[in-house]
Amino acid sequence: MSMFRAKKLDLGCFIKPRTIRDHTKRLVFEKFEPERQALRYIIRNTTLPPRVRAEAQLQLTQMHSYTRGTQIRNRCIMGGQGRGVLRDFKMTRFQFRMEAMAGNIPGIKRASW
Template structure:
C-alpha cells in the first residue's frame, strides 16, 4: 500500500492537470512554447501515473476497473465485480 503522501501528491497533480488543460491546449495551438514552459511542471499530463484508487499502488494497474491487480483479484473472488468470474477448465 502506498503512503498517504504519495496518494495526496497524485491527487494534487491530477487537479493541476485539469486546471491547466485548456490553457496548455491553447498555448500549444499557438505554438507559444515559451509561455508553455512557464506553467507548473505538474500541470503536464505526462507526469501523471495510473494508480489504484483503493491502495495507491502504481504497478499492476487495470485501467478498465481503476484498481490494481491485487484489489481486482480480491473483488472478483468476493463477487463484487459484475460479469467477472474466475476461469476454470
C-alpha cells in the same frame, strides 16, 4: 491545537502522500489544460509571426510540471498503489483478483473451460 487543519480528501482509497500528490496533479492539470492547448495551437500555427510563436513556446516551457498530463499516474482505488493497475477496474492486479474471488465485482468469475 494544531496550526494547520487537515483538509478532508475523499479520494475513495487509502490516503498516502503520493495519493495526495497525484490528486493535486490532477486538479492542476484540469485547471491549466485549456491554457496549454491554446499555447500549443499558437506554437503550431505557421501563419503567425515567429516572435509570437517563440514567446508562446517560452511560456509553455515555463509552466509548472504539474500542468502536464504525463505527470498523472493511474492509482488503485483500494490501496493507492501505482503499479500493476488495470485501467478498466482502477485496481491493482492483486486487489482485482481478491475482489473477483470474493464475488464483489459483477460479471467477473474464474475462468473454466
